[in-house]
Amino acid sequence: MPSPNVVDLSEYQTKTANGKMDIDFADLKANGIQAVILRLGHGNTRDNGVEHFIGQAQRAGLVIHGYHFYEAGINNQVEWSIQNAKELGLAANAYYFLDMEGKLPGNWPEIFRAFYRNWKMAGWNVGLYASLSKYSQFDLNEFKTNEVYKWVAAWDAEHAPEIADVWQYNCLTGLGKYSLKVDKDVDITGKLIQKIEAPGKLETDPDGQYKIKAGAFVGFDYSTTDIIGGKMLVSSPNGVDKIPKLGPDGSFFFNREDAHRMLPYLKDFITQQIQAARLLTWDDIKGKPDVVLRSDLPDFNQFALKKDLPAPVDLSGYAKTDVVDAVKTVADKAQAIADTNSKLLETKVDRKDLPTVPTDLVHSAELDQVRTDVSQAQQDAAQAMANAKSAKAAIDTSDEFTVKKPSEYSEGFSHELKQVAAMIPDRSGLDKSAQAGSIAVLSTMSYGNYARQTLKVLDSQRPMTFIRNGSGDTWYPWETVTTTITVD
Structure with missing residues (x-):
């Protein structure tokens, strides 16, 4: 039987005895526990008693991390989870996990991607809690690239799963003085039990003394990749592979590592753009149909x-x-x-x-x-x-996840704010530029039994537009519409 060094707690452990919660954090520490993962909320509801748990864990000297329990059908969970964690004081560089369990509808990787990308932008390390069988749905190479901590539940296993960074192995017994059921975990990789350090200052000195690998260079040459032809500015990390950086047509090329390096400088701007997009007014929308507002109509009385x-x-x-x-x-x-x-x-x-x-x-x-005059007036x-x-005078932001049938739209035009993952669950087969972005404006034109929709992604670097037609209760496949030439 392994020895736990982490426990995860939620409002289910808020039983009281003699008017006090019966979790003794000092006793947990005496029994080998070094860190706790506290459930901060579920859906858009804060966990009962979590503030008390945080105070007690701090006084006992335990490292504190948090997790959010995902609930299907709840709007704006990403934004709410960030606000909730900030209000509860989850430290920067602490780990924030998304708990995904049961038979959740939708594309699990897309759902999780929306959470962990925004959490990383907010300054936390990120992780996923799921049973071992559910991890087959996820791309572990993506987890490695984005440093996603894998919290794996495998209660029947004799040994920790190979993919696990932290292993939840038992929930059937108590621990120390606590006699009721409690989840026990082993932090295998060891990052959860380390003291949380404040974020370090990014190195921004271009004249700093950095180590250069032998043979590495930047210069004009032919790329060894299949991305583009012609002589261009390339970088080589080893003197053999030549990666394009500036093409002969004037286009720049960036990879994932470039994106991670630029993210700390861009996240404030991106956040502002997303917030601004949510505040769109009717006057801000270009190319809208020529309609009359109700306020422009005469008094029919x-x-x-x-x-x-x-x-x-x-x-x-x-x-x-x-x-x-x-x-x-x-x-x-x-x-x-x-x-x-x-x-x-x-x-x-x-x-x-x-x-x-x-x-x-x-x-x-x-x-x-x-x-004749009366008849014409009527x-x-x-x-x-x-x-x-x-006529529709504004963008409908009331439901970002529901996908309506063509027959459910009334005749005319409408505009809605939608999560791209809800409208197009799987974009893995598209070009990488077409996989970016999570928020879009959905415009629908409906007449008779037919409808056409345009989905314009707001938070991607490249302007992406998807279109489709529909009839009755059936939507036909999405098609992409995008630009091919960048304007300097």
């Missing part, structure tokens, strides 16, 4: 609905205009005769006995024009309302 219009006036009791005109003509002639023969007419007829012509009639042409209002319903 000033219009009447067709069903609310009054019923037409009943004109059945009135004479037609041509009859009225004929009556007026006859009346005019009668008046003329009456004027010339007034005395004779006065003896024949009384003026009050003449018919009275109505004076409040409306000409039919005027009535038809009114009806059509304009209906079209404006349809345009308003189809």
Whole structure:
């Protein structure tokens, strides 16, 4: 039975006895424990009692590391985990592990990559906790390149797995005075039990005295790689291999090590760009469709609905205009005769006995024009309302992980902020430049039963765009759209 030098604790060990938590950190240290890995949170919830654990472990002189338990379906876990660890005071250069267990949906390497890259930028060492069988999903060469610490759970193994840096071998018994179940670990590589040193100052002196390997040089020659042809600026670490650095077309070439060296200088800028992208407004978006905002529409309360219009006036009791005109003509002639023969007419007829012509009639042409104007106003209002319903005034940031079907989009245009890993889980078969970036703006144009989507990656060095079509409940494969010429 191995002897543990590390234990990992969570709120499950916050049982109380006599009003106090019954974890005795000094007793743990007396039983060979040198470091603790504390669960800082799960999903977007802080662990109960973790602040107490941190204080007690510090007083006992134990080295403190942390881990975050990943929960599927919780948005913004990466950002929340960083803020939570900073608020709890997880030291720079301490190890921060992601705990991935069970039947989690999605691409595990992509999920973990989003966490560990951002954690490294925040100043922590990084690691993964998973069972031995789950490690087959991950690229261990990537772990080696990025110094990912492998925390492997293998309870039935007699010996530590070969890939393990730290081995969790038992959780069924207590330790020292603590009689309940507790996870026990062996730090094989030994980095967890070392005292955490403050981050060292990066060497930035170009005139410093550095060791040069025999035969190494920088100069103009033909590359021994297949990246590009022609004579170019190359570097050789050994005098034999010639790695391109500046191509004949003016393009620069960088490798992973270059990226790691530049990251400390770029991380503040990258963080600012990501934060700025999350604050995009409608006015910041270029090439958006010509739409009308709801605030630009007139007050529809000033219009009447067709069903609310009054019923037409009943004109059945009135004479037609041509009859009225004929009556007026006859009346005019009668008046003329009456004027010339007034005395004779006065003896024949009384003026009050003449018919009275109505004076409040409306000409039919005027009535038809009114009806036409009201009908046109109703059509304009209906079209404006349809345009308003189809317009989207901002980027939807409420859900970065859900992938909707084409049929779930309403007609018109929409813009959403999405995690690239949720939209395109596996980019391993693409060029390396097309695998970069984790956050993108998803634009959808929907009409009838068809939809087209454009996914524009925001946090990659090279501008990457993916497009696809869909119909009904089916999306067709993504295709890449990118530039091929860099502008100086």
